[in-house]
Amino acid sequence: MRADFFSSLLKALPAAAAELRKKLDTAERQISPHHAMSLSTPLTTRDYGHAVWNHYLEMLQRDETTRENWPTQKDIEAATTDLRASLPDGRLPEDGIERLAVMLDLLVKAGAAEFDRTSREAKLAELKKGLSRGETHLVEHEIDAFLDANALSALPGSAERTVLARQLMRAEVEALTRAQERDQGNYSGMATDPIVKPPAGGAAEAPVVAVPITRLFEDYISFRQALGKHSDGGKSWENIVLHLIGFLGHSNAVRVTKRNLLDWRDHLHREGKSPKTIADKYLACIRALFKWAFENDRLAENVAATVHQPVGKTTRTRERGYTEDEAKALLRASANYTPANAANPAQRESDHVIRAKRWLPVLCAFTGARVVEITQLRKEDRKRRLSPTLLS
Template sequence: MNRDGRFFARLVVPKDLRAAVGKSELRAPLGPDRRTAMKLLPGAVAQLQHQIAQAERKAAPAKTTSAPARYPLAPAQIALSHYQQRIAFDDELRNDVRHSYGFVDEALVQRLRDAMAGRLTDAELGALIGARVERFRAAGNLTAEPGSDEWRQIARALCVAEYEALSRVAERDEGDFTGKPEHPLLVNAKLPEAEPDPVSLSKLWDDYIKARTTAGFMKDSGKRMRPVVASLRKFLGHNDARNVTKKNLLDWRDQLLDELSAKTVSDIYLSAVRSLFLWAHDNERLPENPAATVKQAKPKKQRAREAGYTDAEAVNILKASRSYQPKSDPGGRVRETPESINAKRWVPILCAFTGARVSEITQLRKEDVRKEGDRWIIRITPDAGTMKAGHYRDVPLHRQIVEEGFIRFVEQSDAGPMFHNGKDSAKFAAKAVRMTNQVGTWLQECGLVPAGMQPNYAWRHRFKTQARDLGADIRIVDGIQGHAGRTASDGYGDVSITAKSRVIDSLPDYDLTP
């Protein structure tokens, strides 16, 4: 700075050190001649920085040995950072019209050479470059105690950087701006890459669900899988998807196995997480997929009998369904809802002759039953709740269903769902699943379901077996049950009502006489 024709070196004191220094800035006189002042400036600034460094040590004497570095850098990285700062500062000075050219202090250059060669004492190193070391300490890049081998290594590395920077300054004064560091310490050094922004695991999950629902999947908006991400976040103790490793997921899997079955862990928890991270990686939200190979072996299910109901079991269930009477309390009041009573009466026989999923039947509405010509048809549609296949299908009704009085029941029903009391279409799927579970529980409590059998899927297995025994075209059977085709050619053409009716009509009636 220039004050009344005299030049001064000026250095602002950091706010947290002003109490210790007693001033807001430090100055050192450089004389009235500008050329001489520029020559003396680097040495004067070094002395002022040394005073600040001493104040830092006095203000926090234990800091150098106790507190860990927040952003630790290797000596070469510290040197490279300092070199880049000095070159940037030189660029800034040359943009100032008052800076026509400078002078390199030859005495300073010699001291730097002596420091690089290891000929300076700790005190001399501190006076020469100590303030620079403390600047990096304040930034959290080092914890080396002054006078230690590590501290000397860092100080000498900074001298290398200062020497190289002064070399570039001298070259630039001659018009050469192409110079690069020549010392191996700087040539081989690389600064750490900037830490990438965190990726919220919760936000990632929400975006994944949105993408899946937009594409026509996850009709429940991910509610079934929500506990999976909640469990993972709780285990991790953080919400940054970038910091999730394969080891984290393996440890989480092992913890889940303490409470859940291997099948649940594999088919629900790990499956959901693999899908999430695969989507995140494919959409460039994460640089890699840590869940790609995280799996859990599960015991192969061994059957002790057929998967579907036998003839006798099917007849017993349909008889119990046909004669079902709700229980009443001592006062003669029936506590069971009409929808539950109707479900137990009609859902089993509808499943027996359609091979549909029970939840697809419990979500049926009055408007899903229609007549075409002389044929009664039910439409299984996602409009009524949810469907695994995602698109509607029409299924002709078997003659025995009509003869049992199902059409009369439909005609007497109010518009909307017939087997649950849902009023909000957004809740139809959940209501249907709840009724599905009630029907299954009732059958098990009545002792009509053999041990180890799934009461709701046994009808689907039985329907497929019956169709095979009748020699039915499996493509038509899949169209009735809503199973995906096995080959690309299965997707060509439609399975008509006529074709479906031939299979349905070939199924024999059940003898339900008491």
């Protein structure tokens, strides 16, 4: 009877759990503040092979761990003894709900192996049914985890994602079949599906776990904001990071080399960026990001440390400042300034703004001060200096 209960309960469990995971993942992506920055590398044939084989091995390892944690017969007997000792008169309650409550711990221990087998059987049946119907929702969570860990991309509804989903489902079918063989004492079973095999070159060449550049950037900005920096949320640097990702063709920081960054610098030259802009803006951003990632053990090395852009001295074709004619023209224009006659009163300049535009250039010309210095003056900043003759 207990087996029937477990079977009826678990038949709907895989599909329901997969649907819930899908909804949670969708919600998480929608609220991510930098979701628009999640540029990643498209899938390759090699990625499919690694995804399938690694998923197959992970499921087999998970099965081994589960079996090792099954309660032993001694555990079940100890739970039975504890249950009997907890009953006042040694008898179970007549009410079914109360009886279930007091027996729950014992039932969990006694039925752990059976629960696991029933759950696997139900999932295997759902996977086979999904493959026959072209339904892939059972592995959506596994797909997102693989893509995120390796900085890869496969948009929902794309052919690449559908192929990956079906291959992962076939890997799960093989792993669950091996688990059923283990239930019969056979631990020597091998995968029979032709796609479930070690990738070319051996498992030792499996891709290194990725460190997405976009995630590094988000964490770096959060770290700097805690120090009172980057109050704009990193908007001034966001396009630089996206430009680098677009040039690289991937967003895995682990795969970035010094040569990549030097080529990117040269590419910025060809786009018409000035050496000063490349040095002070683009390379400064990436060096700061990679330096922080290295110092905080997010990357094993800082490949951007010695990537620089020389900036030559500015060649001047004239002296600093205005010529006499330019100064006269500027002062004449400011003294004769007349605001535009706007029909809307709200768009008209006030008197103090008009006077400021007329007098600020004159004050700057006589004092040598900058516009910002004059406009920030307060009345207490104004002092009268007495001449030496008056002090004598």
